[in-house]
Amino acid sequence: MSKILHWLCIASILFLLTGCWNYRELDDWSVVTAMGVDKGEKGKRYRVSYQVVNSGSLAGGGGQSGRGTGTRGTPTVTYSSTGDNLYETIVNTNLKAPRKLFFAHQRLLLIGESVAREGIEHLLDRLERDEHGRLNIIVMVVRDGQAESLINFLSPLERISAYSLSETLKVAEQFTGMNWVTDLSEVINDLSSKGKEPLVSGVKLIGDQQMGDQQTNIQESRLSARTELNGVAMFKKGKLVRWLEGERARGVAFILNRLQGTLLTLGCDGSEKETVGIYLNRFTTKRSIRVRKNKPVIRIDVNSEGSIGEMDCPLNLEDPRQIERLQQKSNQKIKKDIREAIKTAQKSKSDIFGFGELLHQQDPQTWRSLKKDWPRHFAKARIEIKVHTFIRLTGMRINTYPNPR
């Protein structure tokens, strides 16, 4: 009898060893790669679209030929639902989708411009509360349009357009300096800080809007619908207040020390048509802030290094003084970018640079007295800018080829 009991006990342990209580098979899930938030309709607050990977199409697609995909459908599928909060839209999506949405692989959060203008203060809560949520989801604002149209978008090269977009942003951060990656934790930190406002890169669908979600779109070499990074959205109290364009956005990147590479195009002497392109690829920005008589004084020191990338005028680069003049010109140009960026922010009283946070870090006492009214103090802050540019190299040639005419 006791022997039977003994074996029964051992056998019952087998049930524990399977470890299957919480098991989920991969085919129970819909892997969400991107999420787009738009204004809702029919009295609902949001309309949210989910880009879901169509795993069948990806797995058996036959590599780059793209022929297999035609029969198995598009690489991603979009589900959209309305609801008063994000979770409601997730739940409602399961009225349409055969599998449960799974967010651990979400790469992108796209916010439609109209939603951003109304405010994103508590929009992000669901994303950080989710147990599969990631803090490094990239956030972008869809300019002049619906986030849904970008969620639907089918892209060439990268088959999942969310990945395509996030890679584009990363490359832009490295080479243009006019857009950069902002992730979820950064936006949340900025929203919850009194001394810093969020900045989020913008993206736009251009061309034939109707073509973006068509498989035929990516079968052309020149896409009829394309995505393009466009401007950086500037927030204030959780609401989008204005867009920073190209060089002004670069000015912000200089101040935030976010630049990895950028091209300065300077005019040559006397002629506006002829230009010198200087590619900068090393940057350090030091910032400090003091408060003198209730007025913040902000000091920005920028050091950058680069090389001549292109020159279509006959400057004599063998002469070090010529290089020095180019450096001076670059300094002026960078200074102008920075000054304009700050002026714009001051005009809308939005401290996107985090100078308030900087003051908090460097002088918590003073910050305590200024923090209540920080936007106003920021708006009248005095700015001192010092820029040093060093042009170290000239590329594979020194002077350009002579033009005998």
Added chain:
Amino acid sequence: MESAKITPMQWFCLIFLFELGSSIVVGLGLEAKQDAWIAILLAMIGGLILYGVFGSLHRHYPDLTLTGYIRCILGNILGWPLGLVYIVYFIYIGSRVLRDISTLLTTAWLDRTPLVVIHMMLILSMAYILYHGPKVLAKTNQIYFYVYVFSLLLSIALIVASGLIRLDFLLPVGEDWGLILSTAYPMVYTFPFGETIVFTMMLPYLKNPRSGLKIGWLAIIISGLFISLLSAIDISVTGAHIASRSPFPLMSTMTKVNIKDFIQRVDMLTIMILVIGGFFKIVIFYFAAVLGTADLFRIKDRGRLLLPIGIIFVFLAMMISSSLSEHLKQGLEIVPRYLHLPLQTGIPLLLLGVSWIKRRMGRSQHPRP
């Protein structure tokens, strides 16, 4: 009492895993915002002094456990009930840790597994270890110590390699010393440093008490530094805002790890750290409760106590609170002040004082219980 069995190295591993156990996952001292790491270091000093108190009590009664020498010092009438209080205390704190672990597991991972199942699995394997006695406990602990330290260092390396550390999140240093002090004492001081009181139940098992006690200091210092470092890492990765709102900051930190889009989603490491650390913390409370009960009720065969006490653990951890908020509220406000402070600091100091006076008056002949 069996002969001494725990080597100094094993003693070090026991204390190290015990201290880090649940404290590095729950984000200790984040009430002090970006200065949490300072609060932890401050609290560690108190923890070291307290360990000294336990050590000198042990030196006076080298082969008795806490429940044993309480009766020697205060007499049977006062000492026995107080010993019982300590047993209840160990069971209660042990179940709190058990609840911490299972709650975090269910929020982060096993969202459909009932708490009772997680509790049972953990307690059953602990009972099995304890069935084989302190030697097996110490050895298992030592093996997992290496696994644990490896996963910990790997996690830190991955975080650093992903370039996630932003030191400016740690500024300004020392913003509000009042807040730092009130976080350190009593909060961080009692949990996890004061909890070393549970080791007074195991001191007699030390093979080489002198060097064993000494290595305990080292264990507390090193674990204190680790806890402080990890809390600084949590803050410098996600910022104090996010970390202090998270019940599980290390998890949020680890989700950000991404090295060249190649090494990412390494949160399994966090789960390992959570489960190993929690397991060996609870098992020590469990063991202390069993030892104390065997001592008070003069039960020779400890094995018979394992299941009854284990069952108490499983169900107490279920009933302790109805929600995470309640659990946290108790753990952060009530327990440190009204349970930890008197039982971890008050009574040991009292015991030390009384035993010192007794010896001064030359009446150190203690009646054997």
